[in-house]
Amino acid sequence: MSADSRVHIALADSCSRLRWLARAQDYVALTRPRVLTLVLFTAPPAMVMGHDGWPSAAVVLGVILGAALIGAGCGALNASWERDRDRRMTRTEDRPLPAGRLSLREAVIFGCVISALGVAVLFATGGWLPAAIGVLTLAHYLLIYTIWLKPRTPQNIVIGGAAGAASPLIADAAIDGRLGLWGFVLFLIVFVWTPPHFWAIALYRKREYAAAGFPMLPNVLGDRATRRHMLRYAIGLMPIALLPWFGGELSAVYAWTTVIAGVGFIASIARSMRAESARWDRRVFRVSIFFLFAIFAEMLVELTLR
Numbered sequence: 001m002s003a004d005s006r007v008h009i010a011l012a013d014s015c016s017r018l019r020w021l022a023r024a025q026d027y028v029a030l031t032r033p034r035v036l037t038l039v040l041f042t043a044p045p046a047m048v049m050g051h052d053g054w055p056s057a058a059v060v061l062g063v064i065l066g067a068a069l070i071g072a073g074c075g076a077l078n079a080s081w082e083r084d085r086d087r088r089m090t091r092t093e094d095r096p097l098p099a100g101r102l103s104l105r106e107a108v109i110f111g112c113v114i115s116a117l118g119v120a121v122l123f124a125t126g127g128w129l130p131a132a133i134g135v136l137t138l139a140h141y142l143l144i145y146t147i148w149l150k151p152r153t154p155q156n157i158v159i160g161g162a163a164g165a166a167s168p169l170i171a172d173a174a175i176d177g178r179l180g181l182w183g184f185v186l187f188l189i190v191f192v193w194t195p196p197h198f199w200a201i202a203l204y205r206k207r208e209y210a211a212a213g214f215p216m217l218p219n220v221l222g223d224r225a226t227r228r229h230m231l232r233y234a235i236g237l238m239p240i241a242l243l244p245w246f247g248g249e250l251s252a253v254y255a256w257t258t259v260i261a262g263v264g265f266i267a268s269i270a271r272s273m274r275a276e277s278a279r280w281d282r283r284v285f286r287v288s289i290f291f292l293f294a295i296f297a298e299m300l301v302e303l304t305l306r
Contacts, residue, residue, distance in 0.1 A: 026096035030079050030107055031072035031114075038292070039071040039167045040064055042190055045299040046168035049182035049249050051175050054304075062125030063174045066118045067167045070134045073115025074141045074163065080107045081146050085212040091205060126174025133173055137166040151213060154220040157202075161194035185243050192237045193292055196230035196269065200285035203227070204278040227273045230284070234269055238262045241295055254298050261294040 043063055048054055079086070079097055083104065086092035096102040115138055123131035145160030165187045172183025202209055202216040203223060209216045218226045241262060245255040268287040272280035 023101075026101050027110055029096055030076040030102070030110065032075035032079075035075060035164075036068055036071050038164060038190070039067050041293070041296050042165075042186060043067050043167040043171040045296060045303055046171035046183045046186050047175055048303045049186070049244065049299075050172070050180040055175055059125055059174065062121055063130070063171050066120075066122035066125060066130070066134065066174075067170050069114045069118030069121060070137060070170075071118075071167075073111045073118060074138060076107055076111030076114065077138075077142050078146050080104055080111060081142070083107075085214070088212045089205070089208040091208055122170065122174065127177050129177050129179070130170045130174040133166060133170050137163050137170075140166075152215065154215050154217040156214075156216075157198045158195050161191050161198075164194055165190035181247075182244070182249060185240070185247075189237070189241050189295075190292070192233060192240055193288065196233045196237075196265075197285065197288040197292075199226050199230050200272075200281050200288060203272075203281040204285075223276060224273070227269060231266065231269045231273065234262070234266045238266075244299070250299065250302055254295070254302055257298040258295050261291040265291040 044060065047060060047063065054060065079095060082092075083095075083097040086095050087098040092098065097104065097107055119131050119134045119138075122134050141160065141163035145156065145163060149156040149160055168183050168186035168190070169179060172186075173179050199217055203218050203226060206216070206218045206223075210219050217229065221229075238258070241258045242255060244250040245252065245258070265284075265287050268280070268284045272284050
């Protein structure tokens, strides 16, 4: 074989590997990896609070993997349904489906397969209850939120947020086959946190959501009313987030972490109400992420050390 032939074969192999890598990246993009971090981060504390220490590593990994696969399946199937609307938004127009890098059939099959795998992993790890919660999460996100609520009502994210908050319920149920108080409390923290977090995005992406035909709160009630709603939710979130301390499950360190992060969250919304600018709405979005990260990180550290 000549040197030129070997070069051509090497180049062909290299191009083939690059195409495979790009395709794999598109499949990963369907799962909304950044959203999945919420799933992975909020599940572990529910495996410990109200239980006798950490379960085995196999149970922890099984719960995280199962919940992550279901979250990824929700993302892929949501992207399949909203592909036409995604083409109208700058934020989403380069996703694999609207950009034409993956077909609808490929995305639907991928979403169904990983969702089924997630349910199977949860059943193998914790039995029928966490698997059933996983199935209900899929149904709620896809049928109630994606298909019914999101294109019809500005309250879509309020009701639809239950799907994104389900990981603590799945994790709690996987430990002993029942739902306890602290699984519900952690679910409630994420559930109440979700609307102001996503309304901040809706504020600075208002024109894009309007172009896509989604009746988000800023497009229906206006920016000022949306920020007032965000402030009410952020204030209401504080006593809920402090329940693990009130109930004696976590220490004063957690309480102070929650108060400081919560005051920062509330203050950022109050500042955005005065500024009335997209720049401050983006800052609220970032501060909301910091709030949730701070309190759940503190939970994990404290529970692990204990």
